[in-house]
Amino acid sequence: MRVASEVTVKASGRLATGIVCVTLMTTGIAYAPEARAYDSWCDLIETHAPGIAVASERMRGAYTPRDVDRLVDYYGKVIPQLNTVGYATFWYPNVWGSPDIRPQTRDLMAAMFDLQSTVMDGRPAASQVQTVDDSIAVLHGECAGKRGLPPRDS
Numbered sequence: 770m771r772v773a774s775e776v777t778v779k780a781s782g783r784l785a786t787g788i789v790c791v792t793l794m795t796t797g798i799a800y801a802p803e804a805r806a807y808d809s810w811c812d813l814i815e816t817h818a819p820g821i822a823v824a825s826e827r828m829r830g831a832y833t834p835r836d837v838d839r840l841v842d843y844y845g846k847v848i849p850q851l852n853t854v855g856y857a858t859f860w861y862p863n864v865w866g867s868p869d870i871r872p873q874t875r876d877l878m879a880a881m882f883d884l885q886s887t888v889m890d891g892r893p894a895a896s897q898v899q900t901v902d903d904s905i906a907v908l909h910g911e912c913a914g915k916r917g918l919p920p921r922d923s
Contacts, residue, residue, distance in 0.1 A: 810854045810867035811912035814874065817847050818905045821877075825884060825901045828894045837888045844881055851878055870911050877904040 824843040827836045855874035884897035 809915065810857075810870055810874075811915045812867075813850060813854060814870065814908050815912055817850065818909065821847060821881065822902060822905055825881070825898050828884060828888050829898045830895070832888060832894075840888060841885060844885055848878060848881065867915055868911050870908060873904070873908050873911055877901070877908060880904045 820843065824840050828840060851874055855871055855878055857871060860869045860871065880897065880900040880903075884894055884901055887894045887897050
């Protein structure tokens with residue numbers, strides 16, 4: 770009986786977290802990325818790429834100081850996780866289950882930094898947003914079909 774109640778508590782906690790995240794996303798408030806273990810580097814990248822794209826897209830046209838604050842806040846939460854991929858000192862394909870995407874991840878972070886600097890200076894940022902989108906597309910192409918851990922050799 771105790772196990773069933775613990776499972777129920779965990780499930781309801783996840784549901785509540787999901788509802789809060791959806792509510793925050795629909796109201797335009799940036800939320801902290803979920804902290805959890807990822808099976809592979811591609812899992813981490815593919816998990817955060819949509820949030821990066823959404824936060825960046827608001828900067829394509831006319832943006833407000835609040836939009837800039839949201840972008841800076843979200844980037845500040847996701848960049849430390851991207852750093853674990855972009856600046857990892859090792860790469861073992863049979864352990865991580867991903868291609869070596871360190872250079873492409875560093876390119877994405879450089880594009881994000883350029884976009885952030887541009888909007889903080891109040892300048893038009895459509896080309897920087899496109900560079901972020903292009904960097905995400907490159908990573909998405911590298912990670913296509915490579916999410917999760919590879920099957921274990923028997």
